[in-house]
Amino acid sequence: xxxxxILTSMATAARRNTSDRSSVLVNIVFFVVVASVMSALWRAAxxxxxxxxxxxxxxxxxxxxxxxxxxxxxLNMRMIELVCDDIASGAVATELLRPASVLGVRxxxxxxxxxxxxxxxxxAAAVLxxxxxxxxxxxxxxxxxxxxxxxxxxxxLVAQHAVAAAAFWARDVRAVWFLYQKIVxxxxxxxxxxxxLPDGLERTxxxxxxxxxxxxxxxxxxxxxEPELLLLQVAWxxxxxxxxxxxxxxxxxRLQVVGG
Amino acid sequence: MTTTVIATRSLSKTFSMRARTIEAVRDISxxxxxxxxxxxxxxxxxxxxxSIKILTGILHPTAGEATVLGYVPWRDRRKLxxxxxxxxxxxxxxxxxxxxxxxxxxxxAVYRMDARVAERRVAELGELLDxxxxxxxxxxxxSLGQRMRCELAACLLHGPxxxxxxxxxxxxxxxxxxxxxxxxxxxxEEAGITIFLTSHDVADIEHVARRAIVINHGSVxxxxxxxxxxxxxxxxxxxxxxxxxxxxxxMLSGVEVLAHTGTTLELAVDTDVRSVxxxxxxxxxxxxxxxxxxxDPPLEDVIAEIYQS
Amino acid sequence: MxxxxxxxxAALAEAWSNRSAFWTQVTAIVxxxxxxIVFWVLFFRRVGPMRGWDGDSVLVLLAxxxxxxxxxxGILANGRRIGWFAADGDLDAALSLPVSTLAYLLVxxxxxxxLGDILFGVVLFAFVGDPTPARIAVYLFGxxxxxxxxxxxxxxxxxxxxxxxxxxxxxxxxxxxxILSSYPVDIFVGASKVLLYSVxxxxxxxxxxARLIEDPTAADALGGVVAALVFCVGGWVAFSxxxxxxxxxxAWTRA
Numbered sequence: 001x002x003x004x005x006i007l008t009s010m011a012t013a014a015r016r017n018t019s020d021r022s023s024v025l026v027n028i029v030f031f032v033v034v035a036s037v038m039s040a041l042w043r044a045a046x047x048x049x050x051x052x053x054x055x056x057x058x059x060x061x062x063x064x065x066x067x068x069x070x071x072x073x074x075l076n077m078r079m080i081e082l083v084c085d086d087i088a089s090g091a092v093a094t095e096l097l098r099p100a101s102v103l104g105v106r107x108x109x110x111x112x113x114x115x116x117x118x119x120x121x122x123x124a125a126a127v128l129x130x131x132x133x134x135x136x137x138x139x140x141x142x143x144x145x146x147x148x149x150x151x152x153x154x155x156x157l158v159a160q161h162a163v164a165a166a167a168f169w170a171r172d173v174r175a176v177w178f179l180y181q182k183i184v185x186x187x188x189x190x191x192x193x194x195x196x197l198p199d200g201l202e203r204t205x206x207x208x209x210x211x212x213x214x215x216x217x218x219x220x221x222x223x224x225x226e227p228e229l230l231l232l233q234v235a236w237x238x239x240x241x242x243x244x245x246x247x248x249x250x251x252x253x254r255l256q257v258v259g260g
Numbered sequence: 261m262t263t264t265v266i267a268t269r270s271l272s273k274t275f276s277m278r279a280r281t282i283e284a285v286r287d288i289s290x291x292x293x294x295x296x297x298x299x300x301x302x303x304x305x306x307x308x309x310x311s312i313k314i315l316t317g318i319l320h321p322t323a324g325e326a327t328v329l330g331y332v333p334w335r336d337r338r339k340l341x342x343x344x345x346x347x348x349x350x351x352x353x354x355x356x357x358x359x360x361x362x363x364x365x366x367x368x369a370v371y372r373m374d375a376r377v378a379e380r381r382v383a384e385l386g387e388l389l390d391x392x393x394x395x396x397x398x399x400x401x402x403s404l405g406q407r408m409r410c411e412l413a414a415c416l417l418h419g420p421x422x423x424x425x426x427x428x429x430x431x432x433x434x435x436x437x438x439x440x441x442x443x444x445x446x447x448x449e450e451a452g453i454t455i456f457l458t459s460h461d462v463a464d465i466e467h468v469a470r471r472a473i474v475i476n477h478g479s480v481x482x483x484x485x486x487x488x489x490x491x492x493x494x495x496x497x498x499x500x501x502x503x504x505x506x507x508x509x510x511m512l513s514g515v516e517v518l519a520h521t522g523t524t525l526e527l528a529v530d531t532d533v534r535s536v537x538x539x540x541x542x543x544x545x546x547x548x549x550x551x552x553x554x555x556d557p558p559l560e561d562v563i564a565e566i567y568q569s
Numbered sequence: 570m571x572x573x574x575x576x577x578x579a580a581l582a583e584a585w586s587n588r589s590a591f592w593t594q595v596t597a598i599v600x601x602x603x604x605x606i607v608f609w610v611l612f613f614r615r616v617g618p619m620r621g622w623d624g625d626s627v628l629v630l631l632a633x634x635x636x637x638x639x640x641x642x643g644i645l646a647n648g649r650r651i652g653w654f655a656a657d658g659d660l661d662a663a664l665s666l667p668v669s670t671l672a673y674l675l676v677x678x679x680x681x682x683x684l685g686d687i688l689f690g691v692v693l694f695a696f697v698g699d700p701t702p703a704r705i706a707v708y709l710f711g712x713x714x715x716x717x718x719x720x721x722x723x724x725x726x727x728x729x730x731x732x733x734x735x736x737x738x739x740x741x742x743x744x745x746x747x748i749l750s751s752y753p754v755d756i757f758v759g760a761s762k763v764l765l766y767s768v769x770x771x772x773x774x775x776x777x778x779a780r781l782i783e784d785p786t787a788a789d790a791l792g793g794v795v796a797a798l799v800f801c802v803g804g805w806v807a808f809s810x811x812x813x814x815x816x817x818x819x820a821w822t823r824a
Contacts, residue, residue, distance in 0.1 A: 012366055
């Protein structure tokens with residue numbers, strides 16, 4: 001898997017995603033709606049609680065919500081379903097005919113496709129945030145949140161591929177995306193700051209990879225300057241890549257023995 | 261450079277599914293020399309696709325050996341696929357949502373081609389395949405015939421030494437099939453690319469291949485020059501004519517009357533003895549004709565003949 | 570009318586026929602819905618009552634939402650596909666039948682997964698809704714309003730595809746509704762709140778019915794009825810106008 005192939009895959013997928021103007025519009029509108037709702041909810045919660053909730057001020061929780069939604073809206077949560085379908089249909093088997101890592105190309109293209117959507121969401125957030133909640137609590141937080149969002153998306157997509165690899169063995173794994181999405185919602189900090197969880201659950205969530213997918217960028221955007229979280233994302237990304245690679249390779253080997 | 265590019269010995273593949281086992285490929289042995297045009301023919305389920313999957317490295321055989329360009333396909337898949345091209349009629353090598361040109365750019369990166377060399381290749385292939393104006397519309401908007409030309413470009417981009425084609429003309433209209441076959445012959449004669457083509461269409465033997473391997477129920481039942489096959493087996497044509505009035509059955513050498521019902525005649529013509537044109541001249545005369553059909557004998561008949569001969 | 574009933578019965582039978590898939594999907598959606606309960610329980614544990622809503626009332630909202638959405642997406646499953654049929658020119662089969670096209674389309678398909686939502690909603694209400702006969706009656710009224718508003722809204726926005734050739738508005742409408750209707754409407758203030766009672770009537774899907782169950786007022790009840798009528802009629806009108814355009818062949822010229 002050469003660097004050139006990674007970059008070409010990402011660029012090609014990104015270009016394809018920007019060519020359709022109406023879907024960009026849908027993206028923006030969807031983000032604005034969802035981000036407005038989530039931030040309104042948590043702002044109301046903070047206000048009802050004397051101006052802060054689990055350590056987040058009204059402004060901080062607004063920016064938490066915006067970042068969390070950017071991490072959600074930018075990528076396809078149903079990637080598990082799509083990959084499972086491709087494995088089952090034999091499309092993945094055909095991809096083995098190319099002298100390149102099937103997983104590598106797929107993940108690169110998925111990340112490339114998500115990046116323009118992320119850029120759009122960030123731009124929308126930059127406009128929406130000050131309007132609904134005010135300026136971000138710490139500018140540095142927002143600056144750190146941007147690479148964190150890219151890493152968040154990468155972690156999420158790689159994990160989805162790792163889960164989807166189950167389709168090499170089992171038949172009906174498509175519906176798993178539902179469960180995956182809900183786990184990321186709660187344990188990933190997508191619909192609530194992890195500090196809202198009861199202590200035991202919060203500690204567990206902090207140890208799992210899902211927190212890289214929304215909590216990290218959101219925490220940073222909320223103004224908590226914890227740059228070690230970025231390192232945590234990189235570490236988890238490495239673990240997830242290795243896991244996905246191992247599972248996919250094993251699955252491909254099975255495909256070669258058992259047939260498509 | 262060795263002249264044998266593909267060699268198999270006692271190749272077998274058995275699938276076990278739930279209650280039953282299927283012997284898809286049974287003890288297959290053959291060799292293919294560089295520059296050959298080979299048709300691997302058999303009815304549906306004969307084991308053609310399984311064979312090609314083994315030779316291209318995406319399936320492990322249960323027993324036997326195979327080498328392609330000196331590699332063991334399922335062990336050295338990455339290295340092998342750099343030097344071969346594949347075109348599976350029922351599967352696409354192009355990315356569905358991208359334009360072919362974008363797919364070519366991706367493939368250039370996959371095959372580690374110099375970007376400029378790749379662009380030149382794309383232009384050449386566009387001209388050769390008369391497909392340049394197809395390269396910039398998303399693959400999903402193309403008709404099947406158009407897509408197959410783009411697929412062929414994709415499989416040739418990196419200059420493969422062997423091209424494996426699995427049922428490439430399936431679903432194409434007659435004209436498109438003809439064009440496609442002509443392209444394969446051109447590629448072989450001008451660029452020296454070895455062609456390994458699987459098909460269940462007898463016309464692919466006639467128009468593309470110089471050699472045909474016939475497989476049925478997983479085993480090779482015939483392996484010969486097409487010229488020789490044509491002499492002995494493919495010289496039959498079936499002619500069905502429906503007249504407006506009753507006609508007598510013709511008595512002509514080289515013509516066997518298969519069915520005769522008053523106004524319809526079904527004839528089998530041995531084209532070595534008498535041409536179809538001759539037969540039609542004799543039979544039609546100046547009678548009033550309602551319908552004429554001229555057919556190749558079905559593949560099953562050809563194979564049955566092969567079994568018997 | 571009997572054709573519609575027969576079609577609905579056939580669609581339900583189709584969904585019921587693959588038993589294992591049926592139960593897998595129903596279980597999946599129930600688990601999915603339980604996660605929302607978890608979310609709200611956690612939320613109100615931290616926040617306490619907020620703008621007139623607390624853990625219990627939000628669970629009633631969830632019960633109504635699940636039931637309404639379950640009926641709309643589950644039994645009237647084609648409601649959200651109207652846009653796709655219009656854009657793809659796929660209405661011919663329905664048009665060739667001697668029935669009301671819209672009614673036929675709506676009942677033609679049952680989406681098994683969302684039948685689980687209905688089950689979940691009813692069971693949840695039984696547990697948290699304090700189901701006295703009066704409250705059950707209001708619950709059923711609320712669900713009827715929710716189904717009417719949701720389906721009407723989906724048909725209305727989906728029918729825009731007859732005029733634009735794309736499903737964008739319909740898809741956005743569906744996504745927006747799904748998200749907005751699962752929150753207690755009073756978290757919003759000002760303009761956005763007005764929006765949720767009018768253009769994107771998410772308030773009437775679950776929040777208003779839930780409020781009715783806790784504290785029935787004539788204003789809320791009347792609001793629900795009006796909203797249901799407006800969006801049902803609106804959807805029907807939009808569809809009919811769009812259909813006229815469709816059958817006139819105009820859709821075919823848009824490649």
